[in-house]
Amino acid sequence: MPEPDVLSVFFLAALALGIAPGPDNIFVLTQSALYGRLAGFVVTLGLCTGLLVHTTAVAFGIAAIFSASTIAFTAIKLLGAAYLLYLAWQALKAGTSRFSASTETEPSLSQLYRRGIVMNITNPKVAIFFLAFLPQFADPSAGPLVPQLLGLGCLFILATILVFGLVAWSAGFLGEWLKRSPTAQLVLNRIAALVFVGLALRLAVTQR
Template sequence: MIPIETVAIFLTASVALALAPGPDNIFVLTQSALYGRKAGILVTLGLCTGLLVHTAIVSLGVAAIFQTSVLAFNILKTVGALYLLYLAYQAFRARATRLGEDTEEKQAWRKLYTRGIIMNITNPKVAIFFLAFLPQFANPAVGSITIQMLMLGALFIVATLLVFGVVAWFAGFLGEWIKKSEKAQTIMNRVAGTVFVVLALRLAVSER
């Protein structure tokens, strides 16, 4: 078992990292403001699902490939940047409208959840961050490193859910106002599109 002192320090660091302005929490904020709290929560769940994948990858040591292989790193970050540009294109051409009901609404919610997963998985820096961050809190003397890494990854996801959930909740107040104004929706779509472009460029120029 991981010592409780280590868990406390790790959770504190994880919450601080989740609070620091970055692509993921900005993404949650813009989507919550544009589509409401539920959208932000679904995007958060999608991002955390991606973190599950990264946790498994790091625990199995596969993330080391992205740290040592320039080609693998560049391929994944290119895919991620292109996807963000695709989201920017959709945001810029989106019309002011409310999410529909029943089937249309379920499809919209599903897209938001999937969007969070893809955005997180296609960012190789997340895997490399986990590879650098999680092992610092693992100790071979207290048990299996793989199990400890999985536990730490789960704790990081819990911290992310809590912080991003709060971000989504408060950004939802802005979303309630935006839904009442077509002009506000149009402006928010442009803002979201710009954010996606900035995130794409940031990812595209990132280095290991």
């Protein structure tokens, strides 16, 4: 494995990247505010599962092949954009029903977990970012690269859980307030829909 000082720098960089505004932490924020802290934590676990997939892909060289394929890149980003538009439509339909007596429209924890996975995996920039970022901290003289890259990926995931977990916990306060304000529920669902549409458009026009 890399030296402890290298791992420290890597971990601090991962924390900084998690704090920087981006699609994933905005997604955690909106889901936590709408459905509560637990929902945000579950979405975070889903996102981190996606990161584990990207880490494995980089470690075994799959991402290198993927990043060289324009067709694969375009297909994945359009799939991700379509999924975000679907979430926007769901948010628009939700209205204030999330906090009403009926919970039919409330996503289950397994659905929230899957949302996190799909949100992360269908963002091709994550795979390319990992491909560019992780190898910088690997040391060929320290042993086989695959275990090093997997270890770095796990360290990045730990940093992500810490940052996104804090985002989910903080947004939970907003969710508690929403329970007492039907108007605020409606407004936040509209805002969430706009956020999802914005993220979808951003992803659709992303270039490698």
